[in-house]
């Protein structure tokens with residue numbers, strides 16, 4: 001399998017202008033630093049999506065300790081923290097439970113998987129840090145609730161090592177989520193959340209309002225007899241750093257979020273009668289604003305003649321996207337908030353579609 005994947009990567013490296021900075025030497029180096037064959041045989045069964053067998057139930061809770069937590073609003077509020085763990089056939093799994101107020105049903109709940117990049121390093125590429133802070137802030141605002149932090153669930157349950165390996169494949173070999181997991185022979189999501197029922201039982205909780213973007217997570221909890229009365233989304237602001245990941249989660253994992261990728265807007269363009277019309281696309285990282293305004297816009301509302309405006313709030317368009325937009329009937333793309341972007345300049349030069357930059361006030 002590895003041979004065919006790397007053969008196709010070599011092809012992309014040769015033809016892809018964006019990737020021209022990645023040399024074949026880098027590729028070879030990447031292969032050497034990712035010793036798949038040597039560790040694959042050591043992977044425990046859970047890496048193939050098997051449910052862990054719990055050998056010791058969670059009956060010990062160390063706590064509570066009272067801990068003040070800072071919120072994005074600037075408020076500081078006290079939470080009660082507990083530590084608990086369980087033994088499974090795959091080793092020890094560790095959890096922190098943070099609670100606030102009276103835990104009467106339905107309890108506002110967030111189940112947070114650890115993320116070295118987002119939580120410890122405050123990295124901007126994923127939304128984990130934003131989600132953790134938003135969840136704690138909401139519990140604080142609500143006056144009660146619970147956050148379960150699974151300390152060993154980096155990279156959707158695969159661990160810190162796999163998290164690094166995945167980003168080697170993403171960054172050096174331009175693989176998407178599906179290709180990365182195929183290459184590493186890992187399920188896209190190994191988390192079972194099977195610990196949640198044990199923890200909610202311990203705190204006499206049977207009904208929750210779950211803060212999540214993932215419908216699958218609701219199913220996992222309901223499978224354990226927990227009633228999920230409602231779902232509250234936790235959407236981070238789209239930025240130039242996290243946009244790829246946010247849209248990949250929606251596309252590849254079925255997360256229910258408002259984030260759209262290029263295809264969504266191209267389909268919208270195609271669905272309209274575009275004959276003779278002029279179209280304008282604006283790139284903005286403030287997608288929530290863009291998505292809300294799209295349906296309200298009319299030709300009369302637009303600043304430039306009879307141009308139709310599509311607020312284009314996703315990734316910077318690459319050459320393929322610009323070509324698709326041209327074929328869909330677009331005459332021009334206007335990019336907002338783009339900043340410095342060498343990739344876009346290359347795409348502009350090659351595309352037969354006018355790209356205009358727009359200063360944000």
Ligand SMILES: [Zn+2]
Nearest residue numbers: 115118126128
């Ligand atoms: Zn993360």
